[in-house]
Amino acid sequence: MAQPTRDQPTSDFPDGLARPALRALSAAGYTQLAQLSKVTEAQLLALHGMGPKAVGLLRGALQARGLAFADADKG
Numbered sequence: 001m002a003q004p005t006r007d008q009p010t011s012d013f014p015d016g017l018a019r020p021a022l023r024a025l026s027a028a029g030y031t032q033l034a035q036l037s038k039v040t041e042a043q044l045l046a047l048h049g050m051g052p053k054a055v056g057l058l059r060g061a062l063q064a065r066g067l068a069f070a071d072a073d074k075g
Contacts, residue, residue, distance in 0.1 A: 013025065014058065016057055017057055020049030021049055023049055024049035037067045037068060037069065037070060040070045040072040043070075
């Protein structure tokens with residue numbers, strides 16, 4: 001799992017997530033992987049520092065826990 005840094009508190013985000021993505025998640029208030037099941041991929045991609053590779057890593061980590069990003073079609 002990712003090690004805590006000055007920019008990011010202890011979390012369960014997957015290893016390999018780039019620092020800009022970790023900072024983007026932290027700035028948006030996300031500290032735990034399960035929180036991401038309440039947001040869509042598009043919402044994450046809109047964060048400065050978040051890219052397709054990071055979203056892919058997060059998608060895989062969510063799936064490993066039986067979770068998924070929020071459905072963009074649900075209001």
